[in-house]
Amino acid sequence: MYAENYKRLEQLIDKLREFNGVILVEGMRDEVALRKLGVETEIIKLSRFPLAEIALTASHYHDIMILTDFDRKGEDLAKKLTQYLEGYKCRVDTNTRRELKKIAKKDIKGIEDLYGLYLRFKSLRF
Structure with a gap:
């Protein structure tokens, strides 16, 4: 199972x-x-402005990816942002x-822990 999750991660x-x-985020x-993790694209932090401003x-x-945490707050933020952005x-x-959550939900609580999970998986050497 871990080998499959590592490959998908x-x-x-x-x-x-x-x-x-x-x-x-x-x-x-x-x-x-x-x-x-080597991500170089533009990243906007939600903690800085109201959601409506961030959506604008x-x-x-052209393309927007929502990577909020996997808890209830993150779910709510993702839903609200999606609604705003689809309006645009x-x-x-x-x-x-959703895929990251499926793979990592039991191991991490959100995006900030993703790098650590990646290192743990990588150290297992599948």
């Missing part, structure tokens, strides 16, 4: 690294974790978050 991390839009630690700013990008006719990726 690597695929998702590659997807993050190759993503050319903007990624929306909850806070600074989330951004730091993504940068450690993000709507200038944006292409919103929530599948990556």
